[in-house]
Amino acid sequence: MFIGQIVNATVIKKHSPDSFILQIGNQQIEAKTDQSRPLNIGDQLKLVVEKQDNPVTLRVLQQNQTKVIHEAKQQLLRESMPKQAGMEKLTSVLAQVSKNVKDVIKTIPAPIEQQFKKLIEQLPVKNNLNNESGLKTAIKNSGIFLEAKLLTEVKTKPDSLLKLTNLPAQKASSSTSGQSTAQAHQLTQNLEIAKDLKTNLLQLSDVINKYKQNIKNQENGFIKQVQLTSPESTRSNAAKVQNSNKLVEQALKAETEMLSKHIESSIARIEVNQSKAIVTHDNQAPLWSIEMPVKDKQDIDLLKLNIHADRDSKSDDEQQLRWATDLKITFENIGTISAKLSVIDKEVNATLWSENEILNDLINSNLSLLNNQIEKCGLSTGKIVCVQETLSEQDIPHTSNNLINITI
Structure with missing residues (x-):
């Protein structure tokens, strides 16, 4: 970097109130700031290099704060x-x-x-x-x-x-x-x-x-x-x-x-x-919720899918990626299947719920096919079980932090 150079940066991680990781191009650098000027994950910054000393001094020319995004999200939810x-x-x-x-x-x-x-x-x-x-x-x-x-x-x-x-x-x-x-x-x-x-x-x-x-x-x-x-x-x-x-x-x-x-x-x-997919504060886990009809010849079934960071799972290594998917699909002819799949360091664990005995037997007799498909994706299988139980929307475990603390 040279004095006077203008760079664009994104705040990607927050270590403490005054310590952050910035993404500048292909580089990630640690930066410290005055607590009187708070930064949040996702903030877009335009910076100018003021000093080349060690450490380099950067001055904020423009800061697009996540507050605007948060307000837009609130308005979307209100409507x-x-x-x-x-x-x-x-x-x-x-x-x-x-x-x-x-x-x-x-x-x-x-x-x-x-x-x-x-x-x-x-x-x-x-x-x-x-x-x-x-x-x-x-x-x-x-x-x-x-x-x-x-x-x-x-x-x-x-x-x-x-x-x-x-x-x-x-x-x-x-x-x-x-x-x-x-x-x-x-x-x-x-x-x-x-x-x-x-x-x-x-x-x-x-x-x-x-x-x-x-x-x-x-x-x-x-x-x-x-x-x-x-x-x-x-x-x-x-x-x-x-x-x-x-x-x-x-x-x-x-x-x-x-x-x-x-x-x-x-x-x-x-x-x-x-x-739900808009992250507006530091401790918010990403969540993607998908709901869509799917075709099965002339039948139309409904698929519901939630993908989120699994904060409830335990891992010896806190840096390991931990993700979970909540799945619900209603088949017009055979009933509804719900499932929760979690991935920790490329190991898949899953619990499936079926709403009737016939469907439950059908799934249990084909769990080996599921294991094979998972392994074909380069993953290993942990515990995968299917139980007969009808779950309501409230019973299906999923992350809903995105709708908490919304002022309407």
Whole structure:
């Protein structure tokens, strides 16, 4: 380093209130600071070299503190927590659309049904989750990384995003709103975000909202038309036509409202999970929560996955990596499996819970396959057991520190 040189640094570790590890390029250096200017893990610093003596003196020119991130996280939680819900109901609707259940399909308006089917096309296939690459891709497209992928797209494909954001605002007619949605879908197909769950849920929400607005506009137009018509017989005939379609319209509107709530609550759940991944204080363990429907031929199953630092596990070497995964997957035909897997220095220990005897016997008879798959990944197996027990959401062990001490 030379005097006057400006460098960018990130605070990656905190030893004490005045001692930190900074990442500067490919180097990590230990730095001390005045306690009157506190630093936090994750702070982005712009520094200038003032002295080359031993030790080198650096002055902070700019500090992007995690406080801003923390406030943004709080705001996200305030908006999303009241609306969020699990994706069980959404998964059920997807399964029925996938199987073309007539009683369900006939109550879903055609443009919404079409968008549902496009969403189903983009869902991960269960068989692909058996390998590392397929699981990574599914997690990447689970929705929690959408904004990060958008930033990448801005850098690599700015023209496509510009066209997407500049689509003209559509009004009134279903043909124009459908055209706008089709254009947006066509543009996103060439982007990495095309298969993202949150992308497809947002597109589906957009289609539903436009459909609701079109229905409202049509109802207002019909009322005005009847009011302007003078003959009594015409008004009577119009009323009969309106009454004959009323039940169908009410069913469609009710179904649309219900679908809208399922979509909005699922988007909010993804946003809550995104907030969990944001580390804003020193003693907070990273946590990635993923919830996503997966395809199994025409069946749609629901996968829940939590990956977090396992602070409860014991290790002789405190520097060993200790991670845990909480897994829950509901199969439409055979029931629900929950599991907790922990990894300590490349050794995997796992407890699985099955909700019925048949499923429990099936798992126990195939534990050797699980052991083989783990060993193929370069890991060793410790204790792996399966017990028959139905767990509630509260019973499944997972880290939830990210939602503690949030002021709402």
